[in-house]
Amino acid sequence: MRHTRRTVIKGMGTAGVTVGLAGCIVSDDSTGNGNGNGSDGGSSTQLWHTLAEGEADLLETYIAQFEEETDHDIAAEEVSELNEQLNTSLPVGEGPDIFTHAHDWVGPFEDRGWLYDVSDDLTIDIDETYTDTALEAATWQDGVYGLPYAAETVGLLYNRDLVDSPPETLDEMVEVMEDHHDPDDGQYGVAYPLADPYFASAWIHAFGGYLYDDEADELGHELDETIEGVELLVDSFWPYAAADPSYESQIAVFNDGNAPFVIVGPWEVSGFRDSGIDVGIARLPTVDGGDPSPYTGVQLWYFTQELEDGEALATSREFAEWYTTTDNVILSNADELGYIPVHADLSESDELSDEVAAFAENVSIGEVMPTSPKMERVWEPTRDALERILNGEEEARPAFEQAAEEIRAAWEENDL
Known part of the structure; x- marks a missing residue:
């Protein structure tokens, strides 16, 4: 459903960092080399990612340090179209032992039997180690299917050459957008991938609306509050954006210096x-x-x-515990890549930069993406509805009512 929204968080700096093992936990039941049953049939524990170049370089540094200190062997591979590759490989036993992505795949992947519950294998107390939000994201129906290492959300990014200080209210932002919007000269008031529900969610939620409430198991597409948020998107942002609402086109506008604002995450x-x-x-x-x-x-x-039948469990578990609990890894990721820490002892550290703190503030006002498998069926119909609205083909209410019908039909068809 999404692009690089969180398959990647691009770095905020260079990857020249030395990683130590202070604070990591390595148990005595190590199996030495992973001897995993990964996709290439080799002896290494297989790790898949879709990280950007700076992130991938830093990950390789971490893996090398981990291997040197533990004698484990991890083969990291960058995989394009991660969702598609996992959907193809995991059902036939040819997937990775460990991979990284946002938490919203926990519910649907566990529902298909593709994940391993590591609850009984951990050597750390997760209740004491991670923030409540991170722990909620990593668990599903009492199982632990991943270990958390960073939070993320979108924020308001602005070009300091065009904007002296960021607006505190939407009215102030609209004034700046109006001043800079000149599409005949290739200039726009904002760059914003409005057709993507993930990026649009801030305003869909602004008046109490929502897409899906997993606790109540209810859709929110037909609520007045949801429609009000969608209409705000159309009225306050869309008039100042480039005509193509796709992610790549919108990011290019800001990247070329042709807009004062962009609403996106730290990965860019x-x-x-x-x-x-x-x-x-x-x-x-x-x-x-x-x-x-x-x-x-x-x-x-x-x-x-x-991991269920292979020998890579110890390596995968130890690496994930080490990566998510080692102070140097956590703080270096925050400094170099803009990752927002979710380790309980470091989530509010004085060592975090102003940039990370700014994204952390947006996390504090945000809503955690639902983990339920039902959410997987919400994205595409919602995106299609937003595209029709932005293209002027349909008003917000009928478009979102149609999306709700499609989502409920998909739930019924897939017995969700």
Whole structure:
């Protein structure tokens, strides 16, 4: 359903960092080399990711340090179209032992029997180790299917060469967008992938609306509050954006210096800076009668069913515990990549940069993405409805009512 939304968090700096083992936990039941039953049939524990270049370089540094200290062997592989590859490989026993992605795959992947519950294998007390939000994201129906290492959400990024200080209210933001919007000259008021429900969620939630409430097991598409949020998107943002609402097109507008604002996550910051944009990061602006509340995700190291019969469990478990509990890894990820820590002892550390703190503030006002398998069927019909609305083909209410019908039909068809 989504693109690089969190398959990647691009780095905020270079990857030249030394990683130590202070604070890590390595148990005595190590099996030495992983001898996993990964996709290439070799002896290494197989790790899949879709990280950007800076992230991948830093991960390789961490893995090398982990291997040197533990004598384990991990083969990391960058995999494009991760969701598609996992859907193809895991059902036939040819997937990775461990992979990284946002927490919203826990419910649907566990429902298909693709994940391994590591509850009985852990050597750390997860209740004491991670924040409540992170722990909620990593568990599903009393099982633990991954260990969390970072939170993420979108924020308001602005070009300091075009904006002196970020707006605190949406009205202030609209004034700046109007001043800069000149599409005939290739200039726009904002870059914003509005057709993606993940990015649109802040305003869909702003007045009390929602897409899916997994606790109540209810859709929110037909609520007046949801429609009000969608109409705000159409009225306040869409007039100032480029005509193509796709992620790639919108990001390119800001990356080329042609908009004062972009609403996106930390994974794009380093790329913008590499392009010469002086990027500032701020909290999403408030709006009369409500407050934006973006979907937030928690990055996990997932454990797959490959571990059930293989010999890579110790390696996978030890690496995930080490990666998510080692101070140097957590703080280096925050400093170099803009990752928002979810370790209970470091989530509010004084060592975090102003940039990470700014994204953390957006996390604090956000809503954790539902984990239920039902949520997987919500994204596409909602995206299609947003596209029809933005294209002027349909008003918000009938478009979202149709989306609700499609979602309920998909739930029934898939016995959800």
